[in-house]
Structure formats: structure tokens, C-alpha cells
Amino acid sequence: MIRTQQLLFQYNSETQFQFSDLQCKAGEATLITGASGTGKTTLLHLLGGLLKPTSGAIFINDVNICTLSAKKLDHFRGQNIGLILQKAYFIASLTVLENIELASWLTDNTKKREKAIELLSLLGLEQSASKLPSQLSVGQQQRVSIARALINQPKLLLADEPTSSLDDENAKIVAELLATLSQKYNAALIIVTHDQRLKERFKTTIEL
């Protein structure tokens, strides 16, 4: 579960974002929407520990990630936060399965091969395990990135415009997978989006 306190982020003296406090419990889903330029991605990066807030605090399972050292934060992120980005990026030279294994290896030095295969089959991708990411369609790639985000059983699942580059059918599949899998793994799900198709699926919405 995650909650924030008086988050403020300042790019420079003119651009600064003040975010109202938010909270999302394990197994629940929250949609963050808003026009572009309102700091959606900034908020997501703050929650994911990719940016440090100018002031305020973020608690993930009662750990204030703003006070962690860079190295500890990297480790904490790997263990507790799963990130799904607008465009799915992979290590191009590794296979789909190896990419997922890498995410677990980077966190705790173990390759959870069986779990990775289980996740891939949940996502309907068991056939693609030994392919290179570039051989998959965009929709499939996005599903692989969901598998990668879930491999370490994170407490928090963050998604940045996960459906914006997908067609209706794939968008629906991805939205459904995000919802069911975050519940199955008991993770708090926060999606940053302006995609109308997602607003229909998720009820809790915060407008920035």
C-alpha cells in the first residue's frame, strides 16, 4: 500500500508541481488522469522513486522512500515496485524469458524461471518465451512488460500510459490483465493515463 504527504516537485523556479495527498491500498486500483503538463508522469516517477521530491514524503509499506540512499532505493524499487511504461523497453539482445529473469536477478540474484514461465502463460505468451522482444507485436511487448513488472511480486504496480499505443482490443486485454493480476498478487495499482478506455474500466480516479 502507498500514501503520499504534501508532495512538491520543483523543476525550476517557474515550473513546480504540488500534488494533493493520495493513498492506494493493496489490491486496489487508482487512475490518475489530467491534461498534459499537469505533472502526471512527474508524479509517477516520484512514486516509483525515479525522482526525488523537493519536499514531502512517500510511504510504501510504511517505508519513506524519499529518505533512502540511492543504492538502497534502487534495491527497494526492484523489490517493491513494478513499472510498466508507455513503450515497452527490453534488453534487445536477450530473449523474452531472459528479460523477465533479469528483472528478478537484478533484485535478489535469483532467476525465477518457473515463476517467469507461469507469468508468461498467464499472459498468453508461453509460446514467445524464447523469442527476442523485437519479434513480438506491440501488444505482446506490453504484456511482457507486465510480466516483468510482476516477477518480484511488488507491493506497488505503476503504469505510465500502458495502453496509449495499443488498439482497442489489446488495450482491453492489457487493462484486464493489470486489474486481475494486481489483485491476484495483492499489489496496489496506480495508472497514469488520459486513455478514455481505461476510465471506463477503473472506478477510482484522481484528476490532477
Next chain:
Amino acid sequence: MIAKIAWKNSWFKPLNTVLSIILLTASVAIISLLILLQKQFEKQFSSNIDGVDLVIGAKGSPMQLILSSVYQMDAPTGNINYKEAQVWMKHPFVKTAIPLAFGDNYRGFRIVGTTEEYLKKYEANLVSGTMFTKNFEVVLGSEVARKMNFKVGDKFFGSHGDAEEGEVHDEYAYIVKGIASPTGKVIDNLILSNIESVWAMHHHEEDATAAAEHQHEEGDDHNHEEAHDHESDHEITAVLVKLKNKMGFILWPRLIAQNTKMQAASPAIEINRLFSLFGIGLEALQYLAYGIMLISGISIFIALYNTLKERKYEFALMRVSGASRSQLLILVLFESILLCVIGFILGTIVGRLGLYLISTSTEENYKMAFNPFEFAGKEEGILFLTTIFVGLIAAVIPAVKAYRLNISKTLANA
């Protein structure tokens, strides 16, 4: 896992990788070849001049005299009068003096007339048979025996001069009396007889009455004066001198050059001259090789730097998945070092292959072989460290860039 990613990444863009590895291989191959060649060359040359302070021979190029009489590599400068040489051989400064008379060859192996001292100088023992005592009895160097498959008691005919195709002396057959132990020095490739054999072989040719025949057939009871007369016009090729008194080392070259038709040359000085001549060439080649290594370093740098733009998302992604900054740094450095290690291993192998090829040709032409399986621990260790260092330097800028990557910015601008 880092190693696996580095390995897979290297082969994901095979052209860049292959180019870098080829350049590294070429430079390491040249350098390791030069290291081994120089080391073994100097060792072979130096080991052969042990126990020779001066060489007395006919006037001409001192280097040629040394090469021909000590290393059996060049044509002799000419012949010297045996009687005249003996004046110096019996000089009180002299500890040992070994006369050498070149005459014939057998299939390119020189037949050298000398004394038992020659074997002692090279610390060669007889592994089978006995020393030569009579004319036309020979002791074979170990390589000659091995290659020609000769045993004690075998007979063969020599050909005149140095050339394998020279006129065959079929009047007298040489008979193998003994076979010497291997020494790794020039003696392994020689056929040794007494000096009289060489004289006999050629006297016969020169005058039909065969003074030599007369000499050896009549044996012990021949007239001393007559023998003396014979010796007075007998010629030898060179004398290897070991001095008791090192004054001779300084005095003799000038003394002999001024007062006789001979010269005295110092192998140590001539070989130093030869090495310094070689040294310039070897040094130039070495610079060339290091130049190629520099280029391979630049090639690795460009390859890493160019892919950095595409790979920054990969790096951001790895950070998002829990990788630390230092893990990215290590990954980039590791990729470069991996190439360097592969290049070094291939280079050492290719260099030795080159040495093997050179060795087969020098063995054929100069009876000088190099061992491709020798490891020059210190020099090659330095070469290895240099290679790794080049890899580190090439990767340091890309690695630091990966280390300092701003993930939020990278992902937000995607």
C-alpha cells in the same frame, strides 16, 4: 548474469564486435610474435657464443665471419693458413682454440672438420658410438641423425661446398662413428669429422697423386717433415678461441689485422651489432602493433559510444528493475574487457601460429627453430595488462555515461 548480458550484447551487433576483435587479435598477435621471436632469437644466438671470446678467420666482414663460423649461417670469409693460425692457437693467452675447416655438406648439413674440443664446448656427449679417430669418420649432431635417420655404421657421400646440389665427392664415403646428444645449439645440425678428412677430400681433388691419401694410408710412420710440409699449405676456415688472459680480447683484433692476412672478431660485439640492427626493425614493428591496438581501442570506444543512445533505454529499464548505477558501470566495462580478453587469447594463438610458420622456414633455411609453445611470462603478462587497460580506457566514458544516466528524464522523453 552481467557476463551473460555482456556476451549476448556483444554478439547482437556482430560486425562491431568482430571488427574490434580482429584489430585486437592482429595487434596482440604481432606483439606476442615479436616478443617470442626476439627472446628465443637472442637466447639461441647468445647460447652459441658461450666459451668463444674471439674468432680468427680470413679478412672480410667480421659479422660474416661470426655468422659463418659460430652460427653456420653465412658463407665463410675465406680460408686461412693453418700454420699461420697455429701461431696464435699456441699463444700463452689462449685457453682453448678449436680449429674449424668447412668442406662439404650432406643434404644441406655442413660437414665440419674440427677437434673433440668442439663437442666439449657445446657440452654435447655421445649418445651412441665413439668419437671420430680416423679420416672420414664422423659424429652426427642429434638433429642430423634424427632427420636423416642415420645409425652408427651408416655410410654417405658428401657434396662439395655449401650447396646441396654441389658436386658429389664419391671417392670417399663418410662413415658414421657416433651420434651426439641434443644441445639446442648449432652443433645439432652439423656433421663433425677431423680436420684431416676435409684436407684429404680436397687434396685428392686438387692433385691426382693424392697427398692426403698418402698421408692417411701410411698412417703413423709417415715422415714428420713431410707432414710438416703438408701442414704448411693446409688451410682451415676459422679458429674459435677462448682466452685465458682477457688482454688478448683488446689487443688481438688490432694485432692480428695489422700483422697477418687474418682477422680476429669478437662474437659478443658482432652479435650486439646484429641485435641493435634487428632491434630497430623489431621496434618499428612493435610500434605498429601498438598503433593497431590503439585503433582497436578507438573502435571499441566508438562502438560502445554509438550504441549508448539506443541502449540508454535499456539502461534506464535495468535501473527501474532494480539495477544499481555501479552494476551498469560494470556491465559496460565488462563488455569492453570481454572483447579484449577474447582478442588477447586469439592474438596469442595467432601469434604462435605465425611463429610456427616462421620456424619451419628458418629451420629449412638456417637450421634454426623456434618453439611456439614457450610462454614469455613477464612480457606477455605486460601485454595482457596493456590489452585490458586499453579496454578499460575505451569503455570508461561510455561506462560513466551509463552510470550517470538520468532515468526519469530518459523515460519521460521517450
